[in-house]
Amino acid sequence: MTLGEKIKQKARELAPKYIDVRRYLHAHPELSFQEFDTCRYLKDQLLKLGVNDIHSVANTGLLATIKGGKEGRQLVLRSDMDALPILETNDVEFASRNEGVMHACGHDAHMSSLLLCAEILIDLKEELRGTVHLLFQPAEELMPGGASLVMKEPVYQKLGQLPHIGQHVRPDLPVGTIGFRPGKFMASMDELFLTIKGKGGHAAMPENAVDSVLIASHIIVAAQQLVSRMASPKTPSVLSFGKVIADGAINVLPDEVYIEGTFRTMDEAWRSSALKKLNKMVVAMAESMGATAELKIKHGYPHLINDQSLTSELRVNAISFVGKENVIGLDQWMASEDFSYYSHEHPSCFYMLGVGNSDKNIDSGLHTSTFNIDESALEIGGGLMAFLAISKLRD
Incomplete structure (x- = not known):
């Protein structure tokens, strides 16, 4: 046998x-x-x-x-x-x-x-x-x-x-x-915690507010450039946001928006560079629209x-x-x-x-x-x- x-x-x-x-x-x-x-x-x-x-x-x-x-x-x-x-x-x-x-x-x-x-x-x-x-x-x-x-x-x-x-x-x-x-x-994994602070106000008078919801929306969309335009097509990368909290109402623009997501890739050098680029991007975009942004990164596997x-x-x-x-x-x-x-x-x-x-x-x-x-x-x-x-x- x-x-x-x-x-x-x-x-x-x-x-x-x-x-x-x-x-x-x-x-x-x-x-x-x-x-x-x-x-x-x-x-x-x-x-x-x-x-x-x-x-x-x-x-x-x-x-x-x-x-x-x-x-x-x-x-x-x-x-x-x-x-x-x-x-x-x-x-x-x-x-x-x-x-x-x-x-x-x-x-x-x-x-x-x-x-x-x-x-x-x-x-x-x-x-x-x-x-x-x-x-x-x-x-x-x-x-x-x-x-x-x-x-x-x-x-x-x-x-x-x-x-x-x-x-x-x-x-x-x-x-x-x-x-x-x-x-x-299998990919690396980092957790992302993003807070965007604007100025709340009445939804019917957006000129008196700094709309953190709209700014967050721009950032979520623009951040995909990290994968589509900044990463090499030969380097697998994923940037996903799975949690967005904007605690306003139908007629209330909230002061801030909180977002959670994850970044994954298979190249450690690009991983480090990408997270720095992402932080720079979200901070600059928020400031350009009158808000502030803070990105906290919890480094994973x-x-x-x-x-x-x-x-x-x-x-x-x-x-x-x-x-x-x-x-x-x-x-x-x-x-x-x-x-x-x-x-x-x-x-x-x-x-x-x-x-x-x-x-x-x-x-x-x-x-x-x-x-x-x-x-x-x-x-x-x-x-x-x-x-x-x-x-x-x-x-």
């Missing part, structure tokens, strides 16, 4: 157990930096598997180590842990019991897959040449991101530079599908880079495990992920696991109240991670 066949058989046998684990985690979600019960549950599961080398990281995260039967190199497998502030509307028995909090981004599946992977690695310890570190990382969804805190932990820093591998569910990919993208894959060599190697191994027809190339994705912090310091690969199934009406997008997964993906995801880890350390 080949290594792949052994792992597939074990993953198949273990899948029902980890479907139950996923359902427990789904029913008990916790927000970023609040994953205390989740952390205790994961630690208990690891101890039951016989994993005793466990360290706390970033307060609510865990770094666990599995040593193989033979000496060799090391790598890190990462799962995130936190849920989102979303009220779940799925009609399932394992729906969230924490009202207003939901695993709407699949982190429950990530944790379950990594635990399944851990049990396979332990069962096949003699096949494992080297050491696998399991990183259960908190607070992926909230800046500054749990990854940035994990990387400051002494126990993590002692590992040195190691390959980092992460897996993320994608409901837009059919279950059984694995997606890879070498090079620049860098763009995510998949190491070319590592990603190519893992793709070849994934084809060996799930078949060429089930491994696809992916487009760049303007979503952001704090796994990106690891990717700037270590050879890293962040790949996608298909969990969608339109025949079962499992096709809701990430971060929605009806998000769910085809749970057969756990067998594939956990088995694949184990296969990739053992194969990488063998090579």
Whole structure:
């Protein structure tokens, strides 16, 4: 029996157990930096598997180590842990019991897959040449991101530079599908908070006011020049404003308008330059129309880079495990992920696991109240991670 066949058989046998684990985690979600019960549950599961080398990281995260039967190199497998502030509307028995909090981004599946992977690695310890570190990382969804805190932990820093591998569910990919993208894959993310102050007044007498609503409208439209005319067409960039508060009335021009948005790109030099240009633009435009503007920028995650060599190697191994027809190339994705912090310091690969199934009406997008997964993906995801880890350390 080949290594792949052994792992597939074990993953198949273990899948029902980890479907139950996923359902427990789904029913008990916790927000970023609040994953205390989740952390205790994961630690208990690891101890039951016989994993005793466990360290706390970033307060609510865990770094666990599995040593193989033979000496060799090391790598890190990462799962995130936190849920989102979303009220779940799925009609399932394992729906969230924490009202207003939901695993709407699949982190429950990530944790379950990594635990399944851990049990396979332990069962096949003699096949494992080297050491696998399991990183259960908190607070992926909230800046500054749990990854940035994990990387400051002494126990993590002692590992040195190691390959980092992460897996993320994608409901837009059919279950059984694995997606890879070498090079620049996901975008940086910065949060924008803009306040425009004018002079309020009666809507019927605009000559006596400084219309902050009209000025804000001009700024929102003009700011798109940052993407359409200032950015290179070869550099993906997105500038979006999703919140505008102008607390006037049908006949009242408000004193100020408050706007929130996000800027995303895949080039760190352009990212820095673009934000400076944006600040200069909004301040100058507001002043030219008699108002003032203040732009506060909350810097978020860098763009995510998949190491070319590592990603190519893992793709070849994934084809060996799930078949060429089930491994696809992916487009760049303007979503952001704090796994990106690891990717700037270590050879890293962040790949996608298909969990969608339109025949079962499992096709809701990430971060929605009806998000769910085809749970057969756990067998594939956990088995694949184990296969990739053992194969990488063998090579």
